[in-house]
Amino acid sequence: MAADVIRSLIEAEKEVEGELAKLNIDELLSLLATVDPGGAGGARRCPLREVVQAVRPGVFRGTDARPEVPVLRPADLSERELGASGFPSAATELTRGAVLLPGDVLFAPADATGRSYRAAVWRGERGQATYSPGVLCIRPDTTRLVADYLVAWLMLPEVQQRIHTVARSSVGLQFLSPSRLLDAEMEVPSLAAQEAFTGRHAAITRERRVRQAQLAKLRRVKGILVDNLRRSMA
Incomplete structure (x- = not known):
């Protein structure tokens, strides 16, 4: 029973890690589009x-x-x-x-x-x-x-x-x-493009904090269950 719960926590941990990686990529792509001289922001x-x-x-x-x-x-x-x-x-x-x-x-x-x-x-x-x-x-x-x-x-x-x-x-x-x-x-785009990027960045940051809190909780619970399982086998 405990082993099944631990396995499910590991899967959930991988899923959250994947979501965090996607957020990092989304943020990078947003920034690269903002600094692109050929982009809508007209960066110079x-x-x-x-x-x-x-x-x-x-x-x-x-x-x-x-x-x-x-x-x-x-x-x-x-x-x-x-x-x-x-x-x-x-x-x-x-x-x-x-x-x-x-x-x-x-x-x-x-x-x-x-x-x-x-x-x-x-x-x-x-x-x-x-x-x-x-x-x-x-x-x-x-x-x-x-x-x-x-x-x-x-x-x-x-x-x-x-x-x-x-x-x-x-x-x-x-x-x-x-x-x-x-x-x-x-690379300096227009002020409007910078502010638009900042809004997207703030949303990504909020989502990242939620995911990081989820990941920390999953790891904490997994650690407790693994420790309990080890003690039960000692």
């Missing part, structure tokens, strides 16, 4: 500096004179979102440029090789916050660029290779030069 290539207000590196200066504020570090960025856990706080001196504003995009290396990166939109989740060295804050020009589209573009593998080639810093492979990053060329 231009240096990043033409569509962002600023790119600033994190500068962390501890002080006892300021109350503690959240400091976002590279580890707080998941693949396209900020981590769900609370952000570590520290007493820090905040300059005007170091304060995150809703809509800012955080960008940081995913590992020490400096060849893969993570990006996420800051939406004011914890009110006032800043970011550490190793994290770049990209502030889009909202008349030209939608933050969620920028994040999706930054996560494309070919874009990450382009950024690694153009923007890596002489300080170390895991660091990016803000000035060189501004030289990286970006």
